[in-house]
Amino acid sequence: MRGVNDDELLDFCRMTEHKDLDIRFIEYMPFDGNRWSDKKFMSYAEAIEKITAEFGALSKVVDDKNDTSKHYKISGFAGRIGFITSMTSHFCGTCNRLRMTADGNLKVCLFGSSEVSLRDMLRNGATDDELGEVVEAAIYQKYYALGGNQDMYDIASRKNRPMITIGG
Structure with a gap:
Protein backbone atom coordinates (compact mmCIF):
# COMPACT_ATOMS: atom_id res chain seq x y z
CA MET A 1 0.00 0.00 0.00
CA THR A 85 -4.22 -8.15 -9.82
CA SER A 86 -7.85 -8.13 -8.74
CA MET A 87 -8.31 -4.43 -9.38
CA THR A 88 -6.39 -3.52 -12.54
CA SER A 89 -6.35 -6.80 -14.47
CA HIS A 90 -8.99 -9.03 -12.97
CA PHE A 91 -9.06 -12.77 -13.60
CA CYS A 92 -12.80 -13.18 -13.07
CA GLY A 93 -13.31 -15.00 -16.38
CA THR A 94 -11.16 -17.94 -15.21
CA CYS A 95 -11.95 -17.79 -11.48
CA ASN A 96 -13.02 -21.15 -10.10
CA ARG A 97 -13.15 -20.18 -6.44
CA LEU A 98 -15.97 -20.32 -3.94
CA ARG A 99 -15.77 -19.05 -0.38
CA MET A 100 -17.44 -20.40 2.71
CA THR A 101 -17.74 -17.80 5.44
CA ALA A 102 -17.23 -18.71 9.09
CA ASP A 103 -20.96 -18.34 9.68
CA GLY A 104 -21.84 -20.87 6.97
CA ASN A 105 -22.65 -18.69 3.98
CA LEU A 106 -21.45 -19.45 0.47
CA LYS A 107 -20.03 -16.56 -1.56
CA VAL A 108 -19.42 -17.23 -5.24
CA CYS A 109 -17.51 -13.97 -5.67
CA LEU A 110 -15.27 -12.12 -3.26
CA PHE A 111 -16.69 -8.79 -4.45
CA GLY A 112 -20.32 -9.83 -4.69
CA SER A 113 -22.76 -9.12 -1.91
CA SER A 114 -25.01 -12.14 -2.48
CA GLU A 115 -24.63 -15.14 -0.19
CA VAL A 116 -26.43 -18.43 0.32
CA SER A 117 -26.76 -19.92 3.81
CA LEU A 118 -25.64 -23.54 3.63
CA ARG A 119 -25.54 -23.61 7.42
CA ASP A 120 -29.30 -23.13 7.63
CA MET A 121 -29.87 -25.81 5.01
CA LEU A 122 -27.67 -28.26 6.91
CA ARG A 123 -29.39 -27.50 10.19
CA ASN A 124 -32.72 -28.15 8.50
CA GLY A 125 -31.59 -31.57 7.26
CA ALA A 126 -30.85 -30.82 3.60
CA THR A 127 -29.55 -33.75 1.59
CA ASP A 128 -26.30 -33.69 -0.35
CA ASP A 129 -28.32 -33.44 -3.56
CA GLU A 130 -30.27 -30.44 -2.25
CA LEU A 131 -27.05 -28.73 -1.19
CA GLY A 132 -25.53 -29.46 -4.58
CA GLU A 133 -28.51 -27.93 -6.38
CA VAL A 134 -28.28 -24.74 -4.31
CA VAL A 135 -24.52 -24.44 -4.86
CA GLU A 136 -24.96 -25.02 -8.59
CA ALA A 137 -27.72 -22.39 -8.78
CA ALA A 138 -25.51 -19.90 -6.93
CA ILE A 139 -22.65 -20.52 -9.34
CA TYR A 140 -24.91 -20.00 -12.36
CA GLN A 141 -26.00 -16.63 -10.94
CA LYS A 142 -22.39 -15.48 -10.56
CA TYR A 143 -21.58 -12.27 -12.41
CA TYR A 144 -18.91 -12.37 -15.09
CA ALA A 145 -16.68 -9.83 -13.37
CA LEU A 146 -16.12 -8.13 -10.02
CA GLY A 147 -19.38 -9.32 -8.47
CA GLY A 148 -21.35 -7.17 -10.89
CA ASN A 149 -19.40 -4.02 -10.01
CA GLN A 150 -17.77 -1.84 -12.66
CA ASP A 151 -14.41 -1.15 -11.01
CA MET A 152 -12.67 -0.65 -7.67
CA TYR A 153 -14.52 2.61 -7.06
CA ASP A 154 -17.86 0.90 -7.56
CA ILE A 155 -16.79 -1.91 -5.22
CA ALA A 156 -15.75 0.64 -2.60
CA SER A 157 -19.18 2.27 -2.73
CA ARG A 158 -21.07 -0.99 -2.09
CA LYS A 159 -21.82 -2.78 1.16
CA ASN A 160 -19.83 -5.98 1.53
CA ARG A 161 -18.38 -7.92 4.43
CA PRO A 162 -14.97 -7.05 5.80
CA MET A 163 -12.36 -9.43 4.34
CA ILE A 164 -11.66 -10.94 7.76
CA THR A 165 -15.21 -12.30 7.87
CA ILE A 166 -15.09 -13.69 4.33
CA GLY A 167 -11.88 -15.68 4.55
CA GLY A 168 -9.19 -15.88 1.98
Whole structure:
Protein backbone atom coordinates (compact mmCIF):
# COMPACT_ATOMS: atom_id res chain seq x y z
CA MET A 1 0.00 0.00 0.00
CA ARG A 2 1.33 3.36 -0.99
CA GLY A 3 2.68 5.22 2.01
CA VAL A 4 2.20 2.23 4.31
CA ASN A 5 4.48 -0.59 3.20
CA ASP A 6 5.48 0.13 -0.40
CA ASP A 7 9.03 0.74 0.83
CA GLU A 8 9.27 -3.01 1.55
CA LEU A 9 8.53 -4.13 -2.03
CA LEU A 10 12.15 -4.57 -3.10
CA ASP A 11 13.12 -6.22 0.20
CA PHE A 12 10.49 -8.89 -0.38
CA CYS A 13 11.82 -9.43 -3.90
CA ARG A 14 15.35 -9.85 -2.51
CA MET A 15 14.07 -12.71 -0.34
CA THR A 16 13.74 -14.78 -3.54
CA GLU A 17 17.37 -14.31 -4.56
CA HIS A 18 18.81 -17.35 -2.77
CA LYS A 19 15.64 -19.14 -1.67
CA ASP A 20 13.11 -20.89 -3.86
CA LEU A 21 10.22 -18.88 -2.48
CA ASP A 22 7.01 -17.65 -4.04
CA ILE A 23 6.35 -14.10 -2.86
CA ARG A 24 2.97 -12.70 -3.85
CA PHE A 25 1.78 -9.13 -3.77
CA ILE A 26 -1.91 -8.32 -3.83
CA GLU A 27 -3.48 -5.12 -5.04
CA TYR A 28 -5.25 -3.26 -2.25
CA MET A 29 -8.93 -4.17 -2.49
CA PRO A 30 -11.88 -2.20 -1.14
CA PHE A 31 -13.71 -4.03 1.65
CA ASP A 32 -15.79 -2.76 4.52
CA GLY A 33 -13.62 -1.90 7.47
CA ASN A 34 -10.26 -1.61 5.71
CA ARG A 35 -10.39 2.15 5.10
CA TRP A 36 -9.69 1.68 1.38
CA SER A 37 -8.43 4.74 -0.44
CA ASP A 38 -7.23 5.06 -4.00
CA LYS A 39 -4.43 7.27 -2.64
CA LYS A 40 -3.01 4.15 -0.92
CA PHE A 41 -3.57 1.98 -3.99
CA MET A 42 -0.54 0.80 -5.98
CA SER A 43 -1.21 -1.08 -9.20
CA TYR A 44 0.78 -4.13 -10.12
CA ALA A 45 2.11 -2.25 -13.17
CA GLU A 46 3.60 0.38 -10.87
CA ALA A 47 5.13 -2.33 -8.67
CA ILE A 48 6.64 -4.00 -11.76
CA GLU A 49 8.17 -0.66 -12.78
CA LYS A 50 9.86 -0.30 -9.38
CA ILE A 51 11.10 -3.88 -9.46
CA THR A 52 12.49 -3.69 -13.00
CA ALA A 53 14.18 -0.37 -12.21
CA GLU A 54 16.07 -2.16 -9.42
CA PHE A 55 16.61 -5.67 -10.84
CA GLY A 56 16.18 -5.41 -14.61
CA ALA A 57 13.60 -7.01 -16.85
CA LEU A 58 11.44 -9.76 -15.39
CA SER A 59 10.72 -13.09 -17.08
CA LYS A 60 7.07 -14.05 -17.22
CA VAL A 61 6.35 -17.51 -15.82
CA VAL A 62 3.63 -19.57 -17.49
CA ASP A 63 0.66 -19.62 -15.13
CA ASP A 64 -2.02 -22.27 -14.83
CA LYS A 65 -5.38 -21.39 -16.39
CA ASN A 66 -7.10 -20.72 -13.06
CA ASP A 67 -4.22 -19.01 -11.24
CA THR A 68 -5.08 -15.84 -9.39
CA SER A 69 -1.47 -14.64 -9.64
CA LYS A 70 0.68 -13.46 -12.50
CA HIS A 71 4.12 -14.92 -11.78
CA TYR A 72 7.55 -13.58 -12.74
CA LYS A 73 11.20 -14.42 -12.16
CA ILE A 74 14.03 -12.01 -11.55
CA SER A 75 17.06 -13.07 -13.59
CA GLY A 76 19.42 -15.19 -11.48
CA PHE A 77 17.06 -15.43 -8.52
CA ALA A 78 15.97 -18.82 -7.14
CA GLY A 79 12.38 -17.92 -6.32
CA ARG A 80 9.63 -16.05 -8.07
CA ILE A 81 7.28 -13.18 -7.41
CA GLY A 82 3.60 -12.97 -8.19
CA PHE A 83 0.89 -10.36 -8.37
CA ILE A 84 -2.77 -10.81 -7.55
CA THR A 85 -4.22 -8.15 -9.82
CA SER A 86 -7.85 -8.13 -8.74
CA MET A 87 -8.31 -4.43 -9.38
CA THR A 88 -6.39 -3.52 -12.54
CA SER A 89 -6.35 -6.80 -14.47
CA HIS A 90 -8.99 -9.03 -12.97
CA PHE A 91 -9.06 -12.77 -13.60
CA CYS A 92 -12.80 -13.18 -13.07
CA GLY A 93 -13.31 -15.00 -16.38
CA THR A 94 -11.16 -17.94 -15.21
CA CYS A 95 -11.95 -17.79 -11.48
CA ASN A 96 -13.02 -21.15 -10.10
CA ARG A 97 -13.15 -20.18 -6.44
CA LEU A 98 -15.97 -20.32 -3.94
CA ARG A 99 -15.77 -19.05 -0.38
CA MET A 100 -17.44 -20.40 2.71
CA THR A 101 -17.74 -17.80 5.44
CA ALA A 102 -17.23 -18.71 9.09
CA ASP A 103 -20.96 -18.34 9.68
CA GLY A 104 -21.84 -20.87 6.97
CA ASN A 105 -22.65 -18.69 3.98
CA LEU A 106 -21.45 -19.45 0.47
CA LYS A 107 -20.03 -16.56 -1.56
CA VAL A 108 -19.42 -17.23 -5.24
CA CYS A 109 -17.51 -13.97 -5.67
CA LEU A 110 -15.27 -12.12 -3.26
CA PHE A 111 -16.69 -8.79 -4.45
CA GLY A 112 -20.32 -9.83 -4.69
CA SER A 113 -22.76 -9.12 -1.91
CA SER A 114 -25.01 -12.14 -2.48
CA GLU A 115 -24.63 -15.14 -0.19
CA VAL A 116 -26.43 -18.43 0.32
CA SER A 117 -26.76 -19.92 3.81
CA LEU A 118 -25.64 -23.54 3.63
CA ARG A 119 -25.54 -23.61 7.42
CA ASP A 120 -29.30 -23.13 7.63
CA MET A 121 -29.87 -25.81 5.01
CA LEU A 122 -27.67 -28.26 6.91
CA ARG A 123 -29.39 -27.50 10.19
CA ASN A 124 -32.72 -28.15 8.50
CA GLY A 125 -31.59 -31.57 7.26
CA ALA A 126 -30.85 -30.82 3.60
CA THR A 127 -29.55 -33.75 1.59
CA ASP A 128 -26.30 -33.69 -0.35
CA ASP A 129 -28.32 -33.44 -3.56
CA GLU A 130 -30.27 -30.44 -2.25
CA LEU A 131 -27.05 -28.73 -1.19
CA GLY A 132 -25.53 -29.46 -4.58
CA GLU A 133 -28.51 -27.93 -6.38
CA VAL A 134 -28.28 -24.74 -4.31
CA VAL A 135 -24.52 -24.44 -4.86
CA GLU A 136 -24.96 -25.02 -8.59
CA ALA A 137 -27.72 -22.39 -8.78
CA ALA A 138 -25.51 -19.90 -6.93
CA ILE A 139 -22.65 -20.52 -9.34
CA TYR A 140 -24.91 -20.00 -12.36
CA GLN A 141 -26.00 -16.63 -10.94
CA LYS A 142 -22.39 -15.48 -10.56
CA TYR A 143 -21.58 -12.27 -12.41
CA TYR A 144 -18.91 -12.37 -15.09
CA ALA A 145 -16.68 -9.83 -13.37
CA LEU A 146 -16.12 -8.13 -10.02
CA GLY A 147 -19.38 -9.32 -8.47
CA GLY A 148 -21.35 -7.17 -10.89
CA ASN A 149 -19.40 -4.02 -10.01
CA GLN A 150 -17.77 -1.84 -12.66
CA ASP A 151 -14.41 -1.15 -11.01
CA MET A 152 -12.67 -0.65 -7.67
CA TYR A 153 -14.52 2.61 -7.06
CA ASP A 154 -17.86 0.90 -7.56
CA ILE A 155 -16.79 -1.91 -5.22
CA ALA A 156 -15.75 0.64 -2.60
CA SER A 157 -19.18 2.27 -2.73
CA ARG A 158 -21.07 -0.99 -2.09
CA LYS A 159 -21.82 -2.78 1.16
CA ASN A 160 -19.83 -5.98 1.53
CA ARG A 161 -18.38 -7.92 4.43
CA PRO A 162 -14.97 -7.05 5.80
CA MET A 163 -12.36 -9.43 4.34
CA ILE A 164 -11.66 -10.94 7.76
CA THR A 165 -15.21 -12.30 7.87
CA ILE A 166 -15.09 -13.69 4.33
CA GLY A 167 -11.88 -15.68 4.55
CA GLY A 168 -9.19 -15.88 1.98
